[in-house]
Amino acid sequence: MNGVDVVEVPILTRVEGEGGVTVRLKQGAIDDVQLRIYEPPRLFEALLCGRPLEDAPDITARICGICPVAYQMSSVHAIEAALGVQITPEIRRLRRLLYCGEWIESHSLHMHLLHAPDFFGVSSGIELAKRFPQEVQRGLQLKKHGNRLLEALGGRAIHPINVCIGGFHRLPRREELAALIPDLAWGLDAAIAATRWAATFPFPDFTQPYEFVSLCHPDEYPFNEGEIVSSNGLRIPVSQFDLHFQEVHVAHSTALQAVRPEGKTCYLVGPLARMNLNRDRLSETARQLANDVGLEPMCRNPFRSIIARGLELVQAYDEALRTVREYQPEGPARVTYEPRRGRGCAATEAPRGLLFHEYEVDEGDRIVSARIIPPTSQNQRQIEADLKARLSQRLVDGASREELALDCERLVRTFDPCISCATHFLKVRWEETA
Amino acid sequence: MTRPIVMGLGSPHGDDQAGWLVVDFLERMGYPSERLRRLRHPAEMLDHFAADETYLVCDACRGSESQRVARWIWPDERLRGLHGRGTHDMAVSDVLELARTLQRCPPTVEVWAVAGDSWEPNAPPRAEVFKAARDVAETILKKHAHA
Numbered sequence: 001m002n003g004v005d006v007v008e009v010p011i012l013t014r015v016e017g018e019g020g021v022t023v024r025l026k027q028g029a030i031d032d033v034q035l036r037i038y039e040p041p042r043l044f045e046a047l048l049c050g051r052p053l054e055d056a057p058d059i060t061a062r063i064c065g066i067c068p069v070a071y072q073m074s075s076v077h078a079i080e081a082a083l084g085v086q087i088t089p090e091i092r093r094l095r096r097l098l099y100c101g102e103w104i105e106s107h108s109l110h111m112h113l114l115h116a117p118d119f120f121g122v123s124s125g126i127e128l129a130k131r132f133p134q135e136v137q138r139g140l141q142l143k144k145h146g147n148r149l150l151e152a153l154g155g156r157a158i159h160p161i162n163v164c165i166g167g168f169h170r171l172p173r174r175e176e177l178a179a180l181i182p183d184l185a186w187g188l189d190a191a192i193a194a195t196r197w198a199a200t201f202p203f204p205d206f207t208q209p210y211e212f213v214s215l216c217h218p219d220e221y222p223f224n225e226g227e228i229v230s231s232n233g234l235r236i237p238v239s240q241f242d243l244h245f246q247e248v249h250v251a252h253s254t255a256l257q258a259v260r261p262e263g264k265t266c267y268l269v270g271p272l273a274r275m276n277l278n279r280d281r282l283s284e285t286a287r288q289l290a291n292d293v294g295l296e297p298m299c300r301n302p303f304r305s306i307i308a309r310g311l312e313l314v315q316a317y318d319e320a321l322r323t324v325r326e327y328q329p330e331g332p333a334r335v336t337y338e339p340r341r342g343r344g345c346a347a348t349e350a351p352r353g354l355l356f357h358e359y360e361v362d363e364g365d366r367i368v369s370a371r372i373i374p375p376t377s378q379n380q381r382q383i384e385a386d387l388k389a390r391l392s393q394r395l396v397d398g399a400s401r402e403e404l405a406l407d408c409e410r411l412v413r414t415f416d417p418c419i420s421c422a423t424h425f426l427k428v429r430w431e432e433t434a
Numbered sequence: 435m436t437r438p439i440v441m442g443l444g445s446p447h448g449d450d451q452a453g454w455l456v457v458d459f460l461e462r463m464g465y466p467s468e469r470l471r472r473l474r475h476p477a478e479m480l481d482h483f484a485a486d487e488t489y490l491v492c493d494a495c496r497g498s499e500s501q502r503v504a505r506w507i508w509p510d511e512r513l514r515g516l517h518g519r520g521t522h523d524m525a526v527s528d529v530l531e532l533a534r535t536l537q538r539c540p541p542t543v544e545v546w547a548v549a550g551d552s553w554e555p556n557a558p559p560r561a562e563v564f565k566a567a568r569d570v571a572e573t574i575l576k577k578h579a580h581a
Contacts, residue, residue: 125532126528126531126532126535129532129535129536130535133535133536133537136532136536137536140480144481158475
């Protein structure tokens, strides 16, 4: 006996990608928690170097099958910043509509099939469907609406192909979008019902002193534009990201983590952060619903992020429906640009949180350098902090190892991590020193 | 009795076209086109299931030269062990299980798989897979000729 007790827990399910958690206990207390990400680096940034800048939205979309729009949006906005391209209001509206499709698809899947099972002690969406068939059917239907919106505007549901630097390759015809109105109208009501359902779940009593970080725009709930703000009072243009956020490498993860440079502290991005920092920018329907379901003004319970996702689902349906009803194709599909050397960055709000891109391009329309900082990568350090706090709380409650392992999985799922994007969960390993 | 709905799962990448090829061959052999579906992802099957229909699912799989075609009657324990690898994909068995739970598909479904081993993007399927897909189509047609 070498004094180390190791407990293996099966791979975490219902998250994307592969990794593990090591929990070290010392004298019966949680000493350290490491989120081990061992999926090989995917090297997308290196892949982009030397490629035509027009390839960026299509290559970066391949980073993720569920949030390709986020990668497309951050990449085109960053490159447009480098080129000095100003898009038209119509293109801007359609880009927000495309993002609505992605949020609808991603949030409805996570709420109904990935996260909701945790509140009912079942292991999968299939098991949940035995108890809540209508709710699961609804989730599948909502996800389909998101896919259809992406198809109509992006050319296909997964890895859309219609986004380009300066706009779109082609504007959708009015009737193509108008055909979605009945689904979107039904979906808005269904999203409201889904959020009311989620708000009744039995939430664990657990809060954390988060620093929430998200984009913030004066006039709208954030998708593609805004300043970066935090609950600690930070308010900066996206171009100052590097001054206030720092990527760090840890030996147990192939994905870089992110911290605030001054105190090396962690922070949280994603639906809960967005909701807490932008609640007053929600549509009237979503804002009223947030009050009705009793979501506290600054919610610090990660398990209640499912309510924030529901409200964002309502927000996305509301905006999509309004945009589609008002849509008249006008103006160019894309804004032209002149090649030039430049550097630009942008951040947009992926379903899982702030996604930062930075590019340097040359006068020959080639990418010289690329940098991508995904939301799951930024949340890693916070996930470790939350696991440590939650497992300590549960140890005091007398939870067994098996219960603690389940708690690990449940807590990690509240983040809806995309480990493949971050490169990438999950076995839990316990190490106990006497 | 109406013929089963045949769902071919595939992608344009090498031998992964096997499911689509079965559907293409069936169409050319005169199988009613309204009973054929060409799908990209298993989750799309949920859009087509109805409790009062019978279904054949044709897909590509990894396999060996010695057994080019495999057939299961789902539920089958060998299929149930095959789950999708992430949150973003559902395996055929997951989708069938969910559809049955939601009472959207019959209790049994016939699953055909053609073994392949070349998945190059946008490459044609290999000749062996092409032939095996035609064999599967002929077998299905013969079995359901008088439906």
